[in-house]
Amino acid sequence: MPRSPRAHLDPLSRWLSLDFSRPERSYYPDLRDFLSELLGYPRDKVVTEDRSGEGYPDLVLLNAQGDPWVVGDFKLEDRHIADPASNAALWREKRKYVTGTTRYVLFVTPRYLQLRDATGKEVALLHLPRETTDLLRQKLAPISWEKARHEEDWKALVEGRLPYAYLVLDPEGTRKLQEDLKVSFAELTEAASRALLALEERYQEYRGKREEAERNLAGALEETRRRILARIEGEYPEALKALFERHLPRFADQYGREIEGEEEPGNPRIREAFAADSAAALIARVLFLRFLEDLGLTKRRLTDGGPERWREFVQFLTDKATALVKVASLDLSQAYAEPFEEETFSWILETNGEMDLALQRLILRVNAYDFSGLSEEVLGDIYQNFLPPDKRKRLGEFYTPKEVVDLILRETALAHGESLYPEVLDPACGSGSFLVRYLHHRMEDAKARGVHLDSEALSRSIWGFDLNPFAAYVSMFQLLWGFLRLKKGKPEVHVYNLNSLLDDSDIAFLVKRSPGEEARDEKEWDYVVGNPPYIRAERAKYGQAIRDLYREVWGQNGDTGLLFLWRAMRGSGATAKPWVKKGGKLGMVVSGGYANSEAAAPVWSLLWPGKEWSLRKLVWMEFVxxxxRQKNIWDAARIPLVLILERTPPKEEDEVEIWVPSSWPKEAPEPHEVSRVRYRDFFDPKVNPQGEARVNGYGEYLLPLLRGEDAPLLKKLYPGGEIAVFLTEAMETQYTRQKRPQPF
Known part of the structure; x- marks a missing residue:
């Protein structure tokens, strides 16, 4: 291959010798060669965007870890750098490519080169014909290959040299944060899995030593036995034993049969879930620390020289990000106990260095973002992004779209006019979709009306339970995040990691219940909302205990969603105490299969005339x-059915509103989508079928497609009283007592 006539030139001279008369993209190979040789980068670490179109920077310099730590743009016209107005416009246009891993932005034209830091501050402005290759290398030393190392970034952060909180979390900034956190989540999960394996080897070593000692000391004096065993115990930290003897078994117990395989901590799926949830909980904790910093509620600990002050305090722990986060958490727990008292996932900060690199990289990424104005809903979005669909399916948990959440809240808690702080419960709160959305609406409404909310009173009114420890953890974080944005008082967060379907009131004299368990067993709320998980009843954890508590609705076709409905409306077999106060409302998303399910008939019987509950609204989403083409509202395989119920005895003249939307989302129905049926007609056995038992003379199903004008027509099928006839017979002319014809 013939040698280029410019091959003998140094990189700067070769660049300046180009005529720049061709299209812009044709010079990308030259740009790669120029920067690679000038800055010492491997050629595969200098990336140009050869595809046409928007959305990608022209130029990216990758660091040793593969992060785009320098992004840039190439322009054929020198005015984009030489002219201040054009240069400012270029920065405004290209700053969108700055992410949490970006440290510099590089602009290049045929005769100029400009280097800015990630905030836009100019670091160097160079007129290339006046430079030499050596001088250019010196002036661009901050972005040389030698500096393109994670260690250099961490050192800059620790020394307080990195700018911070310069990326605004608008929709585009939030998208960048999501992408950065996805990468950190993958890195932390991998590190957590490795750490868990290493710790397990250490734990098995401890167990082996102890068991061997027990065998060898079988005939020894008790004093000798205690002394030897105490020495073995002292060789291994208590945190190691707590991990495998308390936290991991508790985690496995809470997930139970929701994960395939044996209900043991050694189940690979449980280990996988434990490592992933631990990593995600660590991300939530770091985000909360950054939030407190940017909101001005604490001094800087992770940014703006916070790590430098840490370095002045310690000598050998400067690179131990786990120690930094642990100490910061311990200190702040004195003011904000809830986020830092959770123990299930705290093991991740007790590892021997396995987590430090991944945690450092997380801290570096979130250093760039300004969290002060961030909505409290972001952590829920992060949770939904982290949890793969197959895992959600195994847990019977599905993301509830905001529009469905808003529909239920508008019909329940947001319609409350008597008090500023009605009590609201989501007994299967997940990552907080309903509770956080409710809080968000309350804050936005108060802001619009100029009303000041009492954060302490508001926090006491919002309650959530969830079996998944990580979901409860994230829900708690989001709520506290929102309460602290009010900047008043010291809020309490009532989110508890527990099994909502259990009831320990009959054994309360034997065990000490947590505040959440006491509330679950004894408290009533103004509103209960949610989208409970769909798990077959026989697969639910503590199956025999659940069966005893819910005998009325326990059956072959029942699932946990049905049990949640019964508990909210009727209570468990232990207390028969509903969660909803008299006059309160229940709004839930349930499976559409309940409408004609015999397993659900006992629940619908609570809605009969003369009973304690009224059916106010039914929304059937099959025909959206x-x-x-048919549109799935979410990724569940079931037809969503939204129920709005009120704990008030129904009157015969009341109406049941039935909404069958043809499109979604929408805030209000179109006239043709809504029908209203008189209450006495809705459950009339001539309109609504009865089960085989035919008790009390009322129908035992919900009819989501019934229209008001259908009831008289259906009753015509009973011309002789209680016995139905075929439609053709019913349509025959009937005669009055005066023998006058009465047409159908």
């Missing part, structure tokens, strides 16, 4: 279409 988009572009002429």
């Amino acid at each position: 279409e988009e572009n002429g």
